[in-house]
Structures are given as C-alpha cells and as structure tokens.
Amino acid sequence: MKGSKNKKSYLIAAILIALIVAVPLTVMLLTREQPLQETPSGTVSVTVSIDCRTLFLPENAALKEQVFAALGEEGRALLGEDGTVVQNAVVKTEGGGTVLDALQSVADRYGLPVSARGGYxxxxxxxxxxxxxxGGWLYSVNGVYAVVGAGSKPLADGDVIRWRYxxxxxxxDVCP
Structure with a gap:
C-alpha cells in the first residue's frame, strides 16, 4: 500500500511538472508573431537615380581629377557632366525584387559596372x-536612408530609390 501511494505521488508530481512546462511553451508558440511573407503579385514599378555629385564639389577638385585620370575617357563619361549618372530611370519587375535588383537592372541598361558583396x-x-x-555608396528609399544592405531591402510599387556617393x-546634405 505504501509503494502504491509513492507511485501515485510521483505520477501526480510528474503530471504537474509537465503542465508547468507545457502550458507556457504552448502559449508562447501559439502567440509568437509570424514573419510577414511577401508574395509576388503583379508588377512593381520603381524609379532609380544615381549620382556622385559630391565628387564635383569645388573642394574635391583634386580628388575628382585623380578619379578621372584613373577612369579614362570612357569612365569619365559614365559620371556625367555634374555627377548625375542616371536620373529617374523607371524599373519594372514582376513582384518581389530588392533595391539591389533594381540597381542591377539600371546598371545593365546604362552599361554601368557594379560590384556588390552580399547586398553591399x-x-x-x-x-x-x-x-x-x-567614402562609399549609400541609398535611400522614398527619402529615407536604409540601414540594411540593398540585397535585403524589398521593393514596393512606387518606390523612389536614390543611390549617392x-x-x-x-x-x-551639401548636395541635395
């Protein structure tokens, strides 16, 4: 009889421990936020501009000449007369896509070399x-500079993307 009472006590204790662990775990699993999954649907149209106007500021004249010498005539032509490389190029994609995808599309269209590492x-x-x-390339989407790599920033229809050196x-701020 004494052994049967001990077995019952252990069984009740085991059930209570299981409930103490299982209930909060179940609540946590059922209430955690699920990541939003974007599904490609329809065409996304974005506008992309690229400039390096800071290089054309008077105080950067010596550096600009060094860059021009290194790039040669063909490379100089890519940078434009005032540092405007591409202005308001429209890119259309079928759903999905990232800022880096849009940049690559514009670069292909205009013959611009691009080197990216993991979205940077x-x-x-x-x-x-x-x-x-x-120094380096920064991008903004709808006037807000991003804090993630271009390969991680999804596109939304109507986005205005601006790449600036x-x-x-x-x-x-000096070169709006």
Whole structure:
C-alpha cells in the first residue's frame, strides 16, 4: 500500500511538472508573431537615380581629377557632366525584387559596372568605396536612408530609390 501511494505521488508530481512546462511553451508558440511573407503579385514599378555629385564639389577638385585620370575617357563619361549618372530611370519587375535588383537592372541598361558583396555595393559606375576614409555608396528609399544592405531591402510599387556617393559624413546634405 505504501509503494502504491509513492507511485501515485510521483505520477501526480510528474503530471504537474509537465503542465508547468507545457502550458507556457504552448502559449508562447501559439502567440509568437509570424514573419510577414511577401508574395509576388503583379508588377512593381520603381524609379532609380544615381549620382556622385559630391565628387564635383569645388573642394574635391583634386580628388575628382585623380578619379578621372584613373577612369579614362570612357569612365569619365559614365559620371556625367555634374555627377548625375542616371536620373529617374523607371524599373519594372514582376513582384518581389530588392533595391539591389533594381540597381542591377539600371546598371545593365546604362552599361554601368557594379560590384556588390552580399547586398553591399562596393563599386558603382567605376567609383569604388573608400576613395576617402568614409567614402562609399549609400541609398535611400522614398527619402529615407536604409540601414540594411540593398540585397535585403524589398521593393514596393512606387518606390523612389536614390543611390549617392558620399566622400565624408554629412556631405550629402551639401548636395541635395
């Protein structure tokens, strides 16, 4: 009789422990947020512009001449007369797609070389990152600079994407 009572106590304790663990775990699994999954549906149309106007500021004249010498005539032509590489190019994709996909589409259309690593654009139109200590390509979507790589930023219909070359922190404010 004593052994039967111990077995019952252990069984009740085991059931209580199982409930204590299982109930919160079940609640957590049932209430956690599911990531939104975008499904390709319809055509997405975005506008892409690319500029390196900071390089054309008077205070950067010496650097601009060095870049022009390195790029040669063909490379110089890619940068435009004032640093406007591409202005308001419309890209259409069938659902899905990222900012990097849109950039690659524009680059293919205009014959611009692009080098990207894991969604980060290291070189565009012959301008590599790190011409200066803080130099590199940045992009904004609808006027907001992104904090993720271009390969991770999904496109939405009507997005306005602007790629800009920065030589130093704050110089994009000088070249609207």
């Amino acid at each position: 654009v290291a070189s565009l139109a012959g301008l590599p990152e790190k011409l200066t200590d803080e 920065s030589l130093q922190k704050g110089d994009l």
